[in-house]
Amino acid sequence: MAITIKEVAARAGVSTATVSRVINNKGYLSREAVDRVKQAMRDLNYVPNTAARSLQGKDSMTIGVVLPSLDNPLYSELFEAIExxxxxxxxQTLLCTSSNLPDKEEEYFSLLRANRVEGIITSSHGDFLKRKANxxxxxxxxDRNISTKIPSVQSDNLSGGRKVADWTVSRGAKRVLILSGSTEDLYPIDDRIKGxxxxxxRADIELETAALEFDSSTSVKALLIQKLIASRxxxxxxxxxxxxxLMLKRVADAMDYHPLVTGYDGSDFIRTFFPDLTTVCQPIPQMAELMCNLLIEKIxxxxxxxxxxxxxPVKLVHE
Amino acid sequence: MAITIKEVAARAGVSTATVSRVINNKGYLSREAVDRVKQAMRDLNYVPNTAARSLQGKDSMTIGVVLPSLDNPLYSELFEAIExxxxxxxxQTLLCTSSNLPDKEEEYFSLLRANRVEGIITSSHGDFLKRKANxxxxxxxxDRNISTKIPSVQSDNLSGGRKVADWTVSRGAKRVLILSGSTEDLYPIDDRIKGxxxxxxRADIELETAALEFDSSTSVKALLIQKLIASRxxxxxxxxxxxxxLMLKRVADAMDYHPLVTGYDGSDFIRTFFPDLTTVCQPIPQMAELMCNLLIEKIxxxxxxxxxxxxxPVKLVHE
Structure with a gap:
């Protein structure tokens, strides 16, 4: 339970009006009263925003975020932008990560709601979200189309897929492998592939597709990739x-084999440290901002x- | 407030003993009773662990983590290992990030404690931690020596600094720049530099030092680095x-200037995607495990x- 200004007032031996004046820095107060209130706030670990709102109603002024993992800089940057x-x-924002396990996602949803977060931003795939929709x-x-009652904020994955393919065709490729980072047929990957x-x-390209297990270790993924491209x-x-x-590039480089390679996501981190990678850039800060605005509106x-x-809209970045 | 099994029992119209038997899957129960309890648990967003423990005492079975940011894969990997x-x-684990702002760190500490987390793992620098120590x-x-009453789990930064320097000297360097990722004289960076x-x-190297602002944008940092190494x-x-x-390497490469470069941290991500970087590798999973064990012991x-x-102990990785 959040501390209320009533408790702060009781501990400081003053009225709630005095506490409120200290918090809002308004009205005349003796130095001694201010000191006592501030000491009481420290003693009780009182957070003005949360507690002031809590007293007025039931608002915790806290939002929960549930993401599958932080392995991909896309998710860390998205979270930082949301926070x-x-x-x-x-x-205030609380983050939970679920290792992509639906049971864990559901447990974290329950934890966050038990802690009275006012809303949740998530990229869960879990079926439990369908129940929550009502x-x-x-x-x-x-990036998850769960239900028409839960909005999905996303970039245009179909168009991103098309842009990647247009670029690849324009560079003269004839035989193409589409390599998916997950064996599950999940949104948004399926739309990218469709695009x-x-x-x-249409361009009469010789096409194959393959997929890696999402939760394989890096070295297992590298071995799978090696097999996939062994024939060059x-x-x-x-x-x-x-x-x-990037993993594909690394394995292929080691084989002295240099096909065209394209990625998808275009986080700041990747664009800073791998400026050579052709990729589709999602507007992370703008998507984060819209998600926050929608959630606050709904709250x-x-x-x-x-x-x-x-x-x-997305943009293709290439050398 | 966490939901208790009393509330689940009341909603299901059964005794708390029945709810407990459903949770622990023990003893005879009618199918109908099990269904009613499970429905009540879903309706109330009840989390067995949390709530069962809550009834027995005051345990929330929740831990808070407060980190400066997730920009560095070191922190995302550390958090994933802790979770x-x-x-x-x-x-269950709740993460807050503070953008390295002491006020925000303190506010998140208060939020987590208001949400009854049983303990906190942090790399805050904030002075407020000194008050909390008592x-x-x-x-x-x-990686923070705040007070003798709050343990710091860290890698041997002095030794790491020495290893980097030994390697650099062994490769014949005579004029060396030590470049710090922060202008503040903070632990652990100062120990690395001391090492x-x-x-x-001792090796009679011509030495200069410089530092970048921790929170500058990538492009500002790149410009600062360009100035620093303009003289080659x-x-x-x-x-x-x-x-x-990595930033230094990128800027230097663009100038067609190729000094020896060493990093520090050695996260999985960096070692996977930048296997050429000479760096000091911190044992992230082991440090995370010890932090969790110490915290649980103390709880x-x-x-x-x-x-x-x-x-x-740390190890130097190089080609």
Whole structure:
């Protein structure tokens, strides 16, 4: 339970009005009263925003975020952008990671709600979200079409896939491998692949597809990739995320084999440290900002009607 | 407030003993009773671990983690290792990031404690931690010597600095720049630099030092680095973290200038995708495990006496 200003007032031996004046820095107060209130706030680990709002109603001024993992810089950057945006709106943010396990995601949802977060931003795949969709509790998804009642904020994955394929064709590729970072047929990967295929099929490209287990270790992934490209059959490999593309590049380089390689996501980190990688760049800060705005809107107005999808344009970055 | 099994029992219209039998899957129960309890658990977003423990005492089975940011893969990997270890010990983990702002760190500490986390793992620098040290609340620091009452789990930064310098000298460097990723004179960077200097001074190396602002943007850092190395005076640049080293390499490469470069941290991510970088490798999973074990020990036994420092050996990785 959050500490209230009543408890602070009791501990400091002053009225709640005095505590409120100290918090808001308004009205005349003796130096001694200010000191006592501040000491009481420290003693009780009192957080002004949270507690002031808690006294007025039931708002905890806290938002939860549930992500599969932080392995991909896309997710760390997305979280940092969310935290920063929510912070300017006076919300605090709690992050949980689920190792992509639906049971864990559901447990973290329960924990966050038990801790009275006012809404949750997530990229969970779990079926439990479908049940939650009818509760009208504020949830915004990143890149997940779970239900028409939970909005998905995402970039235009179909168009991103097409852009990658157009570039690959324009560079003269004839035999292409589409390499997916996950064996599961999940959104948004499937849309990226659909976009790529629509172009490759029209351009009469010889096409193969393969997928890596999402949770394999780096060395297992490297071995799988090595097998996949052992024949050196492809003149381009289009990957559904940047980390898979970088891994592919590394393995191929070691074989002195240099197909065209494309990634997907285009986080700041990847673009800074791998400026040579051709990739589709998602507008992470803008998507984070929209997710925060939608969630706050819904928190303040439970009858707020979301669109079911919010699509951001993407851009291809290449040398 | 966490939901208790009393509330689940009330909603299901059964006794708490029945709820407990459903949770623990023990004793005879009618199918109908099991269904009603499970439905009530779903309705109330009840988490068995948390709530069962809550009824017995005041345990929330939740741990908080406060980190400066997730920009450096060292921190994402550390958090993932902590979450995974705590998960096997039936704890849930909440992460907050502070953008390295002491006020924000303190606010997140208050939020986590208001949410009854049983202990906190942090790499905060904030002075407020010194005040907290006397509260005997379970806190474990990563890489921060705040107080003898709060243990710091860390790798041997002095030795790491010496290893980097030994390698640099062995490769024939005569003029060396030590480049710090932060302008503040903070632990652990200062120990790394001390370790480097002890070797360089003995080896009669011509030495200069410089530092970047921790929170500058990538492009500002790149410009600063460009100025620093414009004269091409150094035959080696030893950096206090891997990201600074990678940035330096990128800027120098663009100038067609190729000094020896060393980093520090050696996260899995960096070693996978930049296998050429000479760096000091911290044992992240082992440090995470010890932090979790120490914290759990302290939670169960408030009179548990920590050491003030736990140092892990490091290894230099180079081509």
């Amino acid at each position: 920063s945006k929510l912070s300017t709106a006076h919300y 509760e009208n509790y504020p949830i915004v998804c990143f 790529m295929m629509s172009v490759f099929n 059959d492809y003149d381009a490999v289009c990957c559904t995320d940047d980390l898979t593309a 303040h107005n439970r009858s707020y009607q979301f669109e079911s999808e919010y699509n951001f | 995974s270890k705590l998960s096997t010990a039936h704890y 509260e005997n609340y379970p806190i474990v620091c990563f 480097m200097m002890s070797v360089f001074n 005076d150094y035959d080696a640049v030893c950096c206090t973290d891997d990201l600074t080293a 169960h036994n408030r009179s548990y006496q920590f050491e003030s420092e736990y140092n892990f």
